[in-house]
Amino acid sequence: MKRITTAVCSAVLLGSFIGAAHAGNNPVDENWWPSEFGKDDEAGATNYITPTKRAAAAMLVKKGEVATLGMPYHSRTPLFPGRLYSLTIPGGGKPTHDLAWSGDGYRQTFMDELVTAQIGQIGTQFDSLAHPMIQINGKKGWKDGNYFYNGNRLEDVGGPYGMKKLGTEKVGSFFTRGIIIDLVKLKGGKLPIGYPITLKDYHDALKMAGIKDAEQGDVVLFRTGWNELWRDNLEKTADQAAADNAMFNSGGPGVSPEVCDHLATRKIAMLGADNWGIEPYDFGSKGQWPTPFAKVEEWAYCHMNLSARRGIYLFENLDLKDLGERGPAEFLFSWAPIKLVGATGAPGNPIAAW
Numbered sequence: 001m002k003r004i005t006t007a008v009c010s011a012v013l014l015g016s017f018i019g020a021a022h023a024g025n026n027p028v029d030e031n032w033w034p035s036e037f038g039k040d041d042e043a044g045a046t047n048y049i050t051p052t053k054r055a056a057a058a059m060l061v062k063k064g065e066v067a068t069l070g071m072p073y074h075s076r077t078p079l080f081p082g083r084l085y086s087l088t089i090p091g092g093g094k095p096t097h098d099l100a101w102s103g104d105g106y107r108q109t110f111m112d113e114l115v116t117a118q119i120g121q122i123g124t125q126f127d128s129l130a131h132p133m134i135q136i137n138g139k140k141g142w143k144d145g146n147y148f149y150n151g152n153r154l155e156d157v158g159g160p161y162g163m164k165k166l167g168t169e170k171v172g173s174f175f176t177r178g179i180i181i182d183l184v185k186l187k188g189g190k191l192p193i194g195y196p197i198t199l200k201d202y203h204d205a206l207k208m209a210g211i212k213d214a215e216q217g218d219v220v221l222f223r224t225g226w227n228e229l230w231r232d233n234l235e236k237t238a239d240q241a242a243a244d245n246a247m248f249n250s251g252g253p254g255v256s257p258e259v260c261d262h263l264a265t266r267k268i269a270m271l272g273a274d275n276w277g278i279e280p281y282d283f284g285s286k287g288q289w290p291t292p293f294a295k296v297e298e299w300a301y302c303h304m305n306l307s308a309r310r311g312i313y314l315f316e317n318l319d320l321k322d323l324g325e326r327g328p329a330e331f332l333f334s335w336a337p338i339k340l341v342g343a344t345g346a347p348g349n350p351i352a353a354w
Contacts, residue, residue, distance in 0.1 A: 032309040033151035042170040044129050044149055044311020045269045048217035049176045057177045057332045061353045067323040069221075069272075070124040070349030076233035077123045078245035080276065085117040120168065120345025126337050127314045130157075130166035131344040132303040149311045162342020169339040171313070176269060178219040178333030178352055181205045182324045183253070190225030191253035194282030197222060199258045209329030216267040219333040223320040224253040226275045231321070254280035260302035264310055271306060272315035278302050315348070328354050 035041045071077070077085055090096050095109035120126065133146040133154060146154035148166055157165040183191055186205045191197075206213060214220050229248040233241040252275040263271060271278065279302050306312035323331075335350035 030309075033149075035150045035311055037311070039150065041150055041311070042129070042166050043172050044307075045217075045267070045313060046172040046174065047311075048267055048269050049172075049174065050217065053177070053217045054175045057175060060177065060330060060332045063354055065327070066351050066353045067327050068349050068351055069318045069320065069323065070347075071227065071231075071317055071319045072234075073123045073347065074234060076230070076236075076238075076241045076245070078230050078248045078276070079122065080249065083118045083122060085122045086115070088114050088116075090114055119347055120340065120343050122347065124317045124319065124348055125315070126168075126346045126348050127303075127307060127316070128166060128168045128171060128337070128343060128345050129307060129311055129313070130163040130168075130342070132300065132307045132314075134304055134308055147308065149308055159342070162340075163344065164342065167340065167342040167344075168337045168346045169341045169343075171337050173336035174219060174269060174350070175332070175334050176217050176219055177215065177330060178221060179206075179211055179214060179330045180209075180221045180223055180320060180323055180327070180352075182209065182223045182320075182329070184223050184225040184324060190228055193247075193251045193253065194280050195224075195253035196256035196280045197224070197254065197259055198256055199262055202259050202262070211329045214263055214266045214268050218266070218268045219270045219272065219315075220263060220268050221315075221318060221320055221323075221333075222255055222271070222273040223324045224274055225321075226252040227317060227319070228321070231319075248276065251281035251283050252276065254278055255302055256280065257301045257305070260306055264306055264312065268312060270313040270315055271302065272318050274318050274320045276317055278314055278316060315350070318350070323352050327352055330354075 033039070035044070037043070037047045041047070073085065073087070075085070075087070079085060090112055096112040097108070097110040099108040099110075101108045120128065121131075129149040133148055135146045136142045137144045143153065148154065148157070152165050157163055181197075181202055182205055183197060183201060186201065186208055226248065229244045230241070233244065236244070254275055255271065255273065255278055260271070277300075279300060303314060307314055331352040331354040333350060333352055335348055337346035337348060340346055
């Protein structure tokens with residue numbers, strides 16, 4: 001299919017516009033498929049994690065210490081508007097299964113749980129390549145539709161019971177070098193809402209930590225301190241937890257387009273952060289979402305230019321406090337998403353080891 005390369009197109013994601021300020025690296029305005037891994041590739045940037053890369057990452061483990069990077073999933077987890085989370089015990093808390101066991105007065109009993117959620121988009125959440133899309137309508141040389149990585153259109157691969165391509169079962173695994181860009185240490189505390197992490201911040205954090213730039217196949221994690229707002233929600237009153245969740249959802253500091261562009265050239269495998277959306281946002285006070293989505297500029301630039309265009313994965317709402325306080329700046333990052341066939345994402349609890 002012929003694709004335009006010079007005209008400026010309006011790229012629509014969930015009814016919002018990607019700003020024209022970065023159109024030079026805009027996935028609509030450039031030829032962005034087939035992928036460098038081939039026109040049929042569905043794995044994306046995990047292809048960068050080679051056996052040599054895995055062996056080198058394993059050598060970063062010298063002390064045998066670990067930090068887990070997943071936030072707890074619970075009833076006071078802040079939810080993006082329109083999403084839900086509920087964990088219940090079938091049978092009202094009594095044993096779900098009651099089975100025979102030899103001898104008088106003995107039975108085998110078991111407990112189950114029922115989770116109702118957009119399981120790949122709640123709390124600590126990994127985006128598969130079936131999550132971010134560019135919607136294009138009425139542009140010469142294009143079929144109207146919603147475009148994923150490698151030119152896959154939702155209209156061709158979507159369905160009510162899972163995606164026909166790009167689901168989490170296609171991802172593979174992450175066993176590679178990880179680095180943490182610790183802005184909490186660099187700036188002396190939690191970043192403010194809407195703060196864009198600049199390329200200077202990125203390089204200053206590398207220099208502070210004494211590590212080299214991201215390399216091909218790396219996982220790069222940004223610690224902003226933003227999820228400190230809901231870390232202790234279960235210990236708060238319900239009203240205080242709701243207020244803190246509203247503040248958390250009203251925006252946050254995040255990774256600027258210039259940093260995402262730089263990491264794209266480094267061919268990283270994944271970018272992760274301790275905020276809910278990767279990029280910086282400020283939708284107004286107390287989570288009231290006063291700005292209509294269609295008027296929010298620069299919405300999801302990194303999602304489009306990393307995931308949709310290049311197949312580089314994103315991991316949101318990570319817990320980076322323990323790693324930032326105890327761990328080194330580079331480490332072994334190990335994780336694989338559960339194989340939810342056709343899913344748009346996955347929950348997770350990655351491990352950093354050093």
